[in-house]
Structures are given as structure tokens and as C-alpha cells.
Amino acid sequence: MNFPAIAAIYRFEMARFFRTLTQSFISPVISTSLYFVVFGAAIGSRIQEVEGVSYGTFIVPGLIMLSVITQSISNGSFGIYFPKFIGTIYELLSAPINFLEIVIGYVGAAATKALFIGVVILATANFFVDITIAHPLAMVMFLVLTTITFSLMGFILGIWAQNFEQLQLVPLLIVTPLIFLGGSFYSISMLPQIWQTISMFNPVVYLISGFRWAFFGTADVPIAVSMFAIFAFLIACLGFIGWIFKTGWRIRK
Amino acid sequence: MVNILKVEDVRKAFPSGFEALKGVSLDIDEGEIIALLGPNGAGKTTLISTICGITSATSGKISIGGFDTATEYRKARNLVGLVPQEITLEPFETVMNTVRFSRGLFGKKRNDAYIEKILKQLSLWDKKDSRTMELSGGMRRRVLIAKALSHEPRVLFLDEPTAGVDVELRKEMWEVVAELKRDGVTIILTTHYIEEAEEIADRVAVISKGEILLIEQKDDLMARMGQKRLKVELQSAIETIPSDLAEYALALDSKGETLVYTYDTKADRTGITKLLADIAAAGLALKDIQTVESTLEDIFVDLVHEDAA
Numbered sequence: 001m002n003f004p005a006i007a008a009i010y011r012f013e014m015a016r017f018f019r020t021l022t023q024s025f026i027s028p029v030i031s032t033s034l035y036f037v038v039f040g041a042a043i044g045s046r047i048q049e050v051e052g053v054s055y056g057t058f059i060v061p062g063l064i065m066l067s068v069i070t071q072s073i074s075n076g077s078f079g080i081y082f083p084k085f086i087g088t089i090y091e092l093l094s095a096p097i098n099f100l101e102i103v104i105g106y107v108g109a110a111a112t113k114a115l116f117i118g119v120v121i122l123a124t125a126n127f128f129v130d131i132t133i134a135h136p137l138a139m140v141m142f143l144v145l146t147t148i149t150f151s152l153m154g155f156i157l158g159i160w161a162q163n164f165e166q167l168q169l170v171p172l173l174i175v176t177p178l179i180f181l182g183g184s185f186y187s188i189s190m191l192p193q194i195w196q197t198i199s200m201f202n203p204v205v206y207l208i209s210g211f212r213w214a215f216f217g218t219a220d221v222p223i224a225v226s227m228f229a230i231f232a233f234l235i236a237c238l239g240f241i242g243w244i245f246k247t248g249w250r251i252r253k
Numbered sequence: 254m255v256n257i258l259k260v261e262d263v264r265k266a267f268p269s270g271f272e273a274l275k276g277v278s279l280d281i282d283e284g285e286i287i288a289l290l291g292p293n294g295a296g297k298t299t300l301i302s303t304i305c306g307i308t309s310a311t312s313g314k315i316s317i318g319g320f321d322t323a324t325e326y327r328k329a330r331n332l333v334g335l336v337p338q339e340i341t342l343e344p345f346e347t348v349m350n351t352v353r354f355s356r357g358l359f360g361k362k363r364n365d366a367y368i369e370k371i372l373k374q375l376s377l378w379d380k381k382d383s384r385t386m387e388l389s390g391g392m393r394r395r396v397l398i399a400k401a402l403s404h405e406p407r408v409l410f411l412d413e414p415t416a417g418v419d420v421e422l423r424k425e426m427w428e429v430v431a432e433l434k435r436d437g438v439t440i441i442l443t444t445h446y447i448e449e450a451e452e453i454a455d456r457v458a459v460i461s462k463g464e465i466l467l468i469e470q471k472d473d474l475m476a477r478m479g480q481k482r483l484k485v486e487l488q489s490a491i492e493t494i495p496s497d498l499a500e501y502a503l504a505l506d507s508k509g510e511t512l513v514y515t516y517d518t519k520a521d522r523t524g525i526t527k528l529l530a531d532i533a534a535a536g537l538a539l540k541d542i543q544t545v546e547s548t549l550e551d552i553f554v555d556l557v558h559e560d561a562a
Contacts, residue, residue, distance in 0.1 A: 002327070002360040003360075004357050004360045004361060004362060005357060005358045005359070005360055007357060008356075008357025008358050009354075011354075011357075012343075012346070012354045015346065015350065019345060082343075086342075086343070087337070087339055088343055090307055090335065090337050090341065091355060091358060091400070093305075093306055094305040094306050094307055094333065094335050095330060095358040095359055096326065096328070096329075096330040096331050096359060096360055097327075097358060097360075248309070252308060252309060
């Protein structure tokens with residue numbers, strides 16, 4: 001393992017994050033506050049408790065997941081797409097490093113940034129609603145696994161994308177709808193039966209449900225199924241990255 | 254001399270069927286400067302990219318410092334620094350950080366004293382905290398060189414280091430290359446400026462259409478292939494060359510004022526003394542005489558031309 005190289009990539013990527021720290025920090029704080037104003041105060045006051053918790057508190061896990069997933073994907077994809085776009089990828093390809101080390105460096109940095117955002121949102125939410133976490137360890141585990149998995153997915157996206165439009169396309173057309181329809185702001189059990197069934201095909205449902213279980217101890221789907229889903233997705237992403245590694249797809253001519 | 258780079262029958266075919274390298278072999282000794290000369294599209298960049306691991310060879314074997322680039326790529330790549338043709342730098346990062354990043358990528362421990370040394374050598378030290386986007390083109394290219402040298406490589410590839418660079422900067426770049434050579438770095442540079450090869454290379458390899466046409470000591474090549482021309486300017490113009498001078502295969506310029514005699518510098522007898530005597534005997538009065546040596550450019554054009562024929 002070329003650890004100095006992993007550290008170099010990680011530090012270089014984190015430097016990008018710290019250069020725009022104000023933006024990185026302020027933007028999730030503002031958007032979270034807005035969600036609480038709109039969903040928590042304006043609409044939430046008219047909604048009864050959901051699964052035994054106030055609506056404002058109920059949306060906290062979904063809100064964190066929403067930001068963490070989108071941030072993971074955008075950080076993961078941009079981190080590797082940018083060197084491809086400006087041409088500095090030649091350095092990665094000619095350095096004595098293997099693909100796994102590149103992935104650890106980039107995905108590690110992307111996941112760290114997303115994790116930071118997740119914590120900021122949790123802290124911000126704390127100002128608006130009372131939050132008690134039923135299973136703190138499980139909460140941290142879900143958060144970490146989600147950031148890693150979606151940063152990996154972002155990395156794949158960044159390798160695949162050949163222009164900025166493609167880079168935006170998947171998050172915009174696929175990921176965001178899946179997150180919004182994955183029960184970020186509602187419980188799947190509130191839906192008509194047919195939509196409940198359809199929702200079961202949305203992988204994000206399992207993540208949000210599991211994450212919500214970690215907070216409140218109740219969930220739409222059994223926790224074991226959620227655990228299985230996140231691990232399955234993680235393994236799928238790793239498998240795909242392994243394939244890219246072997247073939248040099250879209251990286252090495 | 255110790256061999257530092259060995260390329261054996263390397264082929265590179267693209268999926269389209271285009272063969273960019275058609276069995277290239279090269280042996281490069283430590284400490285020399287090799288100029289890879291060739292027209293656009295000859296395969297220069299493909300060859301360098303293949304050696305450095307940016308593209309993979311279809312077949313053939315490459316070893317750097319005795320390490321196979323496929324099976325022992327970490328050890329092989331540790332010895333190599335690459336300065337690409339295009340100036341590509343992370344625009345928002347400082348010079349110092351981007352050079353540190355390169356050193357880290359090559360698995361080397363942080364060593365700011367060493368980076369300071371290279372940045373000073375490349376006249377970049379006072380720009381170390383500037384963002385790369387704030388630098389001029391010449392400076393950015395030097396940052397690329399600093400990045401390539403950051404991990405103390407033994408072989409440096411410079412892919413068209415002076416393409417699109419003005420004369421002054423080009424001279425500056427040559428000085429940098431000469432200094433690197435003094436430090437014992439082996440340098441392989443591609444160029445299509447013959448002047449560049451002539452100025453700084455020890456050996457010249459000519460590549461055309463994916464094949465190495467020749468690789469030779471620059472001076473030997475110039476001596477072997479080089480011809481000299483003697484230009485004899487006449488007092489008054491003539492219409493035809495006198496028949497007495499037919500044996501010299503002279504050429505007459507369009508104004509009829511200058512006779513041009515081409516001769517081989519290596520020959521025992523150049524025939525100049527006799528020619529001058531015969532010109533006088535033919536009744537022609539001389540105004541001036543000068544000799545012109547053929548440049549690497551002429552040799553190169555001849556070679557590539559022959560290859561195309």
C-alpha cells in the first residue's frame with residue numbers, strides 16, 4: 001500500500017473543501033433551517049405525530065440522509081471528474097499507485113466531507129427540535145456506511161461522466177427523486193397500499209428507514225433488511241469499481 | 254554507461270485499428286539527453302504515455318532501471334517524472350501544495366527543503382504561495398517540471414516542453430534541462446523543433462508513423478548525414494554554367510550570380526582547391542565565398558521524406 005499517496009490525495013481533496021469552508025458550512029445550515037421553517041413550523045404544526053414523534057423531529061433523519069446522499073455523490077463524482085476534465089489525471093495514472101489507493105483517497109475525502117455536513121445538519125436540527133437518539137452506534141454506522149457507499153457511487157459517476165451535463169444528470173434525474181420518494185419527509189406506511197409496494201423497489205427507502213430506526217427505534221422495514229440493503233449496495237459499488245480497476249474503463253486509453 | 258530505459262518491440266494499436274506504435278525499440282543510458290524527433294502524429298506522445306503508464310501497450314516490454322513497467326510498476330514508476338505536453342494544473346491550489354501533492358503521490362515523505370531547492374532552481378520560489386491560475390504560461394510549465402521532479406526521479410520525460418513557448422522562454426527551458434543533466438537526470442524530450450534537438454540533445458531518435466527511423470549520437474548523425482555547401486558569388490551574372498565545370502555538378506541560383514557546390518565533409522578530398530582554380534580558368538571573377546553546413550532540420554526532412562517515399 002502506498003499510504004503517502006492515499007494521504008496526499010485525501011489532503012489535497014480536503015483542501016478543496018476547506019477552501020470553500022464558509023460555503024460548505026453555511027449552505028447546509030441555511031437549507032436545513034429552511035426545511036424546518038417550511039416543513040416543521042408551517043406544515044408540521046398541522047400534521048399529527050408520526051410514529052409517536054412530532055413531525056419536526058420525524059423529518060430529521062430524512063433531512064440528514066437527503067443532504068448526506070447528495071453531498072456524497074457530488075463530492076465523490078467531482079473529486080475524480082475534475083482531474084479528468086482539466087487533465088491532471090495523467091499524474092494519477094503515471095504515479096506508483098493502484099486504483100484501490102486512488103479510490104480510498106478520493107472516496108475517503110468525499111465521505112468525510114459528507115459526514116461533516118451530516119453532523120452540521122444534526123447540530124442545526126437540534127436548535128429547532130428535541131432529538132434523542134435511540135441507538136447512537138447504529139446511527140453512526142448508518143451514517144458512515146451511507147457516506148462511503150454514495151461516495152463510491154459518485155466516484156463511479158465521475159469516471160463515467162464525459163461532460164458536466166452527465167455529471168449532473170444522474171443526481172438530478174435519479175437520485176433526488178429516489179430520496180424524496182424514499183420517505184425522507186413521510187412514513188411509507190402513510191401511503192396507499194399500491195405506493196407502499198412500489199416504494200419497496202426504492203433502495204433509499206431502506207436507508208432512511210434504517211436511519212430513522214437508529215433515531216426513534218421504529219421503522220418502515222425491519223432493521224435487518226435495511227442493514228442488508230446498505231451492505232448489498234456497498235458491495236455492488238465496490239464490485240463495479242473493481243471492474244473499472246481491471247478494465248481501465250474510461251480512464252486508461 | 255548504465256541502461257536506464259529499455260523499450261522492446263512495443264506496439265500500440267487503438268480499437269479503431271490505427272497502429273500508433275509499430276514495434277518500437279529503444280535503449281537509453283543513464284545521464285543522457287535524448288530528443289525524440291518527429292512530425293505531428295508520429296507517435297511521440299503515445300510512446301511516452303505508454304512508457305509512463307498512461308496508456309497500455311498492445312504488446313512489447315518496457316523496463317525502467319531494470320524494473321518491468323507492467324509487473325513491477327511501482328518500482329519502475331518511482332524512477333520516472335513526466336511533464337505532459339498540455340499545461341494541466343489544479344487552478345485553485347498553490348504552487349507549493351500542488352508540488353507537495355505530486356511528491357506524496359509517488360509515496361515519498363514530505364520534504365519541504367527538497368521542494369524549496371527545486372522551486373528555487375526553477376525560479377518559482379517567490380511564487381510558492383501563488384495559486385497556479387495566477388501564473389504565466391512559462392511559469393505554469395515550470396510548475397509542471399517541479400511536480401515531475403518532486404519525487405527525485407532518475408528519468409524525466411518532457412513532452413514538447415517548448416511547444417507554443419516564445420524564444421526567450423525556450424532558451425530558459427534549455428538552461429533548466431542542461432542543469433538537470435548536470436544533476437545526473439536522464440532526459441527524454443519530444444519536440445518537433447529541430448533547433449531544440451540540435452541545441453540540447455546528446456542523441457537523436459527520429460520517429461515517423463509509429464516507427465523509429467534512426468537513433469544516433471547527434472554529432473555522428475550530423476557528421477554522417479551532414480553535407481556542406483560552398484557558395485561562390487560571382488562578380489557578374491552568367492546564364493549557364495561553363496561546360497568546363499560540369500564535373501562538379503554545380504547549381505546556379507536564379508539570378509545567375511551564385512554557384513553552389515555541395516560536398517561531403519568526411520571525404521578525403523573535398524575538391525574545393527581544384528574547383529576554385531577551374532572557376533578562375535573558366536574566366537569567372539569571384540566576389541565572395543561562403544560555406545553552409547546542413548542542419549539537423551535538413552537531415553530530418555530528408556529522412557522523413559525518404560520514409561514517406
